[in-house]
Amino acid sequence: MKFNKLNSIIVIGLVAIIGILIAQLLWTKEAFNLEEKKFSQKVHIALLEVAKKLYEGTNRELPAENPVQQISNDYYIVNIDNDFEPQILDFYLKNEFEKVNIGTDYEYAMYNCQSDEMVYGNYVSATKTANKNHSVYFPKHKNLVYYFAVRFPNETSYLFRSLKFWLALSGALIVILLVYVFSIFTIIQQKKYSELQRDFINNMTHEFKTPLSSILIASNFLKQQNVIQADEKLEKYTEIIIAQSKKLNAHIETILNSAKSDNGPLALNKTQVDLVGLIHDVIENIQLKYPQSQIKIETNTREVAIWADAFHLTNICYNLLDNAIKYCEKTPVIWIKIDAQSQQIKLEFIDNGMGIPSKNLPFVFDKFYRVPGLKSNEVNGFGLGLYYVKKICTLHHWKILAQNNPTEGITITIIIATTHGQM
Numbered sequence: 001m002k003f004n005k006l007n008s009i010i011v012i013g014l015v016a017i018i019g020i021l022i023a024q025l026l027w028t029k030e031a032f033n034l035e036e037k038k039f040s041q042k043v044h045i046a047l048l049e050v051a052k053k054l055y056e057g058t059n060r061e062l063p064a065e066n067p068v069q070q071i072s073n074d075y076y077i078v079n080i081d082n083d084f085e086p087q088i089l090d091f092y093l094k095n096e097f098e099k100v101n102i103g104t105d106y107e108y109a110m111y112n113c114q115s116d117e118m119v120y121g122n123y124v125s126a127t128k129t130a131n132k133n134h135s136v137y138f139p140k141h142k143n144l145v146y147y148f149a150v151r152f153p154n155e156t157s158y159l160f161r162s163l164k165f166w167l168a169l170s171g172a173l174i175v176i177l178l179v180y181v182f183s184i185f186t187i188i189q190q191k192k193y194s195e196l197q198r199d200f201i202n203n204m205t206h207e208f209k210t211p212l213s214s215i216l217i218a219s220n221f222l223k224q225q226n227v228i229q230a231d232e233k234l235e236k237y238t239e240i241i242i243a244q245s246k247k248l249n250a251h252i253e254t255i256l257n258s259a260k261s262d263n264g265p266l267a268l269n270k271t272q273v274d275l276v277g278l279i280h281d282v283i284e285n286i287q288l289k290y291p292q293s294q295i296k297i298e299t300n301t302r303e304v305a306i307w308a309d310a311f312h313l314t315n316i317c318y319n320l321l322d323n324a325i326k327y328c329e330k331t332p333v334i335w336i337k338i339d340a341q342s343q344q345i346k347l348e349f350i351d352n353g354m355g356i357p358s359k360n361l362p363f364v365f366d367k368f369y370r371v372p373g374l375k376s377n378e379v380n381g382f383g384l385g386l387y388y389v390k391k392i393c394t395l396h397h398w399k400i401l402a403q404n405n406p407t408e409g410i411t412i413t414i415i416i417a418t419t420h421g422q423m
Helices: 003-055 086-099 155-161 164-223 226-230 232-263 275-289 310-326 374-378 385-395
Strands: 068-072 075-079 106-112 117-124 147-151 270-274 294-299 305-309 333-340 344-350 399-404 410-417
Touching: 003 068, 003 075, 003 086, 003 155, 003 164, 086 106, 086 117, 164 226, 164 232, 226 232, 270 275, 270 310, 275 294, 275 310, 275 333, 305 310, 310 333, 310 344, 310 385, 385 399
Parallel strands: 294 333
Antiparallel strands: 068 075, 075 147, 106 117, 106 147, 270 305, 333 344, 344 410, 399 410
């Protein structure tokens, strides 16, 4: 995936989440406004009923004009225009608020025309845990003689409690947004570190190859000199220089191929390959390097034709055999079993090596991973061989697994599904 494309996806995802969050907050605001209107309507209905009750039993009729006035969001006054008792008002307020399901604290006061002030301020708790007087200031209103006022000090929190679902959903969206931003930041950082690592490996290996090529050219030229050929020790030292240079060159090529495969997908050149014949060729090559090794093939058919990249398949077999020989403390004996079935082909590499501890076995195909141990310190390598094998198998849609043998050594199994043969 290109970085520009990744940036576009990140921006689109971020805009989408922010858009959903903004829409959710707007819906929550609308829901709050609706709850506020419903609360105001219930208060108006309850206070109007209180006013009617206070007019009952008197010779006066309720005025045609609505006696309930809303001064602010949480403050109401009710014009009675008739004398009434505080205890009766307290009783009616509790009953009517309970009928309309107003479950929040409120405080009220009455206007005393004799003292020209608001008196009898009382605080009523909805939880009924407290019922105490508060010295709260209630402003006077001109042109009104017999009236009372009601204030809801906790109206806002009461309305928010009725919006628990909306608030929880908004909070969840905010958490999702934060997690998304953190995840994207982490991905970008990891991508940056990965690119730095790959650039470093590419630069390092290229810088190594230039002097190494010069060493190989000079060493081969040196070996051809009569003076060197006449001296057995000098010729031996020259061969050591050439052999070690070739080994170092092979390691550098391995690192370069690994970095290249990480930078982009490898292009496989699939052709029809005779698996048995290819393995025979690999055995001949590797026994030139390790003549003491014993490698045997066991197959249920003479010819096994598969659709694969011959070059990479050869590298896979060579790497597995090379590992099996290097990590063996006695004469290497390796069995290669080919079991050709109708739906799949099972290819097994069974060795008599040291084996791998069970706790380390799941990580053998990881990049740069080497099993800790004495033999790992003795054998040169970067932990890229099995990583390369795993990567090529994955590109071919093959399965690969490693398991310890009951007695000694390990078995590497490659399962080749014939359904992917013509891909």
